[in-house]
Amino acid sequence: MRFVLVLLALLLSPALAQAQVPFLPGTATETASDSNADASIDDLIRIIENDASRAALIERLKQVEGDPAGAPTAEPAMADLSIVRQVAEYTQAAAEGASATIRSLGAVFLDLQAGIIGTDSASLAAFMEIVGPVLLAAGGLFGSYLLLRMLAHMLSRRMATGLETAGWLRRAGAALLAVLMDLSTVLLAWGIGYVVALNFAGQVPGRMGINQSLLLNAFLVVEITKLAARAVLAPRLSALRLLPVNDDNAAYWFFWLSRIISLIGYTFLFIAPLLAGNLSTAIAAAVKVLVMATAATIAVIIIMQNRDDVRHWLGGRAKQRDDGLGHFLVLLGRYWHVVAIAYLTALLVVWFANPEEALPFMLSATLQSLIAVIVGVVIVSFIARFVSTGLNLPGDIKERLPLLEVRLKAFVPTVMQVVRWVVIIGVLVAIAQAWALFDFAGWISTEEGQGVAGSVISAALIILVCLALYIAVSSWVEFRLNPNFGTVPTSREKTLLGLFRNAFTIALVVFGVMLALGQIGVNIAPLLAGAGVIGLAIGFGAQKLVQDIITGIFIQFENVMNEGDVVEAAGKTGVVEKLTIRSVTIRDLSGTVHLIPFSSVDQVSNMVRGFSFHVAELGVAYNSDIVAVKQAMFDAFDRLMQSEHKDHILDNLEMHGVTAFGDSAITVRARIKTVPGEQWSTGRAYNECIKTVFEERGIEIPYPHVTYVQGGEARASGRVLLPSTDETGPNEG
Structure with a gap:
């Protein structure tokens, strides 16, 4: 409150009354000026009427026109362009402007003093005679409006019953109907006021004074403005309020807005013209100053009361984002009241200094700035909501292109950042x-502005087209690789489509950036030349990279391996997870991922190309019946064909017979032909069947073992036991 009182004291300080006395109509100064002007006109008439004096005047004018150089001219001074001179001129202009402002403020109070002193008792008596009819018209106007407002409020309350849980469209319709009822009360009261002014407030029935008309028109403008605020805030009917504002805040803001609108509106539209036309313009100007100072003081009080609430609200909005805008909101929350008070003070000072030109410009610029900010917020919010809603693709599209929605949503943060x-x-x-800081409309109408705007728009369109092409090609590759639709892609198609997508993305980025830079005026010829030099340097300095790429190209042409194949390359065996033009990524049996550049690959062993074999090599004892062993292997194969692995077997058991004589076993080999990649699961199942059949038929599968006998026991029995790896047990010596 101390700050507010100090501000009000500065605004209403009588010390400014020491400024220069302004020119007032009807004073001695005005009379002297009029007399001098009349004398000058009479002298000019006498010169023109006299022939000799008229000829002398014409001759003098011809000499001045024919010999302009004869007139005394001053030598042109050398222009001083130093920084000191410029600073001095700037400070001189600033000091003169401040002095003019102070004189204007002082002139306002001098007007008040002169007006009050110069107003006689007769003028006051005449003014009081004028006030009577105005008060009568005001009584009819505001009395009827009060009754109509009460009736309209009762109807609006009844209409708002049960709308708290209604839909948004129904509430909007009810709010519009309430606004129309309020507007009808204003217009009807305005009409009743005219009826009263024409028939009861004038000296002659059917005629009214200008003062009653001023009151009625001021009422219409002020009440319609308050109606707009009431329609937005709906302080008494929360069901008709479309903004997310609680009852206390709505009542608070409407209370202060309506008071400020009434104070300023009725003062400038009715009271000030009434005083200026019937008493004195000085009194009218003083009343305006007092009202504007009061309105500014009320605004400062409102700002100080809501300083913490606005800071907390901006801080909450800033916590939702961690970018430059969030930091700006935090900074704005700390100092917004200082900016608002400074703006109000500047607005008041500008109005004091030049109310005819500066104040309308400042108010217009402020209104346009607010509209620009509101439109920007609405556009960003609408685009954000539209994008987030439009990204929920239908179910059939999700099934065909499962990654399209994810890919689109990945672009949303970047796109929204650019749009923001x-x-x-x-x-x-x-x-x-x-604010007339930059004439964008004038600049855009020039050839240069149109060229820059066209270049920026062309570059933006190129980037958008590139993004659309990337999404289209990626979606097509995704659809082509989807096994649920169309033909099932082969391993080679998966590999080639993946390589095509990578190559297309790189080419699209390079060409898109080059074309966009070319559109905004960047000379891309040096970039292309530099890229060629860099490529040549890479070719000489990165021989391994070149070898990787060349080897990878030939591997792809020869179709040695594809994604999903089980291969052995560079001593690593596993499944090919990723295949690029430079390297292959293999995941082995333990889950370890190996990235192998093609320059280190001497040979590639593909274990799932065309078909596969499970080779069963079984060791049996030397005393086993080989025919029985072979039959047991065939019987185990028959059991395997009765299991779920039969669909993986392409041919009958291929018996190779005895292939080797070992130290303790005879090796019998057979082979099973399977589909690619199923030889391992089929072999494991066949081994289980072999183990079961051999146990049922008593076929021994020998294995090395050692029998150990204590040394003392061996000497007591007279025997020496030697360790042996034969399946018959230890040898006796």
């Missing part, structure tokens, strides 16, 4: 245009 910055730049340009 574009809107911010547009809002800043609109604000600069409103």
Whole structure:
């Protein structure tokens, strides 16, 4: 409150009354000026009427026109362009402007003093005679409006019953109907006021004074403005309020807005013209100053009361984002009240200094800036909601292109960031245009402005087209690789489509960036030449990279391996997870991922190409019947064909017979032909069947073993036991 009182004291300080006395109509100064002007006109008439004096005047004018150099001229001074001179001129202009402002403020109070002193008792008596009819018209106007407002409020309350849980469209319709009822009360009271002024407030029935008309028109403008605020806030009917504002805040803001609107509106539209036309313009100007100072003081009080609430609200909004805008909101929350008070003070000082030109410009620029900010916020919010809603693709598209929605949503943060910055730049340009800081409309109409705008738009369109092409090609590859639709892609198609997508993405990025830079005026010829030099340097300095790429190209042409194949390359065996033009990624049996550049690959062993074999090599004892062993292997194969692995077997058991004589076993080999990649599971199942059949038929599968006998026991029995790896047990010696 101390700050508010100090501000009010500064605004209403009588010390400014020491400024220069302004020119007032009807004073001695005005009379002297009029007399001098009349004398000069009479002298000019006498010169023109006298022939000799007229000829002398014409001759003098011809000499001045024919010999302009004869007139005394001053030598042109050398222009001083130093920084000291420029600073001095700037400070001189600033001091003169401040002095003019102070004189204007002092003149206002001098007007008040002169007006009050110069007003005689007769003028006051005449003014009081005028006030009577105005008060009568005001009684009829405001009395009827009060009754109509009570009736309209009762109807609106009854209409709002049960709308708290209604839909948004129904609430909007009810709010519109309430606004129309309020508007009808204003218009009807305005009409009743005219009826009263014409028939009861005038000296002659059917005629009214200008003062009653001023009151009625001021009422219409002020009450319609308050109606707009009431329609937005709906302080008494929360069911009709479309903004997310609670009852206390709505009542608070409408209370202060309505008071400020009434104070300023009725003063400038009715009271000030009434005083200026019937008493004195000085008194009218003083009343305006007092009202504007009061309105500014009320605004400062409102700002100080809501300082913490606005800071907390901006802080909550800033916590939702961690970018430059969030930091700006935090900074704005700390100092917004200082900026608002400084703006109000500047607005008041500008109005004091030049109310005819500066104040309308400042108010217009402020209104345009607010509209630009509101439009920017609405555009960003609408685009964000539209994008987030439009990204929920239908079910059939999700089934065909499961990654399309994910890919689109991945672009949303970047796209929204770009859109947000574009809107911010547009809002800043609109604000600069409103405050005459930058004539964007004039610049864009020039050839240079149109060229720059066309270049930027062309570059943006190129980037958008590149993004659309990337999404289209990636979606097509995804659809082609989807096994649920169309033909099932082969391993080679998976590999080639993946390589095509990578190559297309790189080429699209390079060409898109080059074309966009070319559109905004960047000379891309040096970039292309530099890229060629860099490529040549890479070719000489990165021989391994070149070898990787060349080897990878031939591997792809020869179709040695594809994604999903089980291969052995560079001593690593596993499944090919990723295949690029430079390297192959293999995951082995233990889950370890190996990235192998093609320059280190001497040979590639593909274990799943065409078909596969499970080779069963079994060791049996030397005393086993080989025919029985073979039959047991065939019987185990028959059991395997009765299991779920029969669909993986392409041919009958291929018996190779005895292939080797070992130290303790005879090796019998057979082979099973399977589909690619199923030889391992089929072999494991066949081994289980072999183990079961051999146990049933008593076929021994020998294995090395050692029998150990204590040395003392061996000497007591007279025997020496030697260790042996034969299946018959230890040898006796």
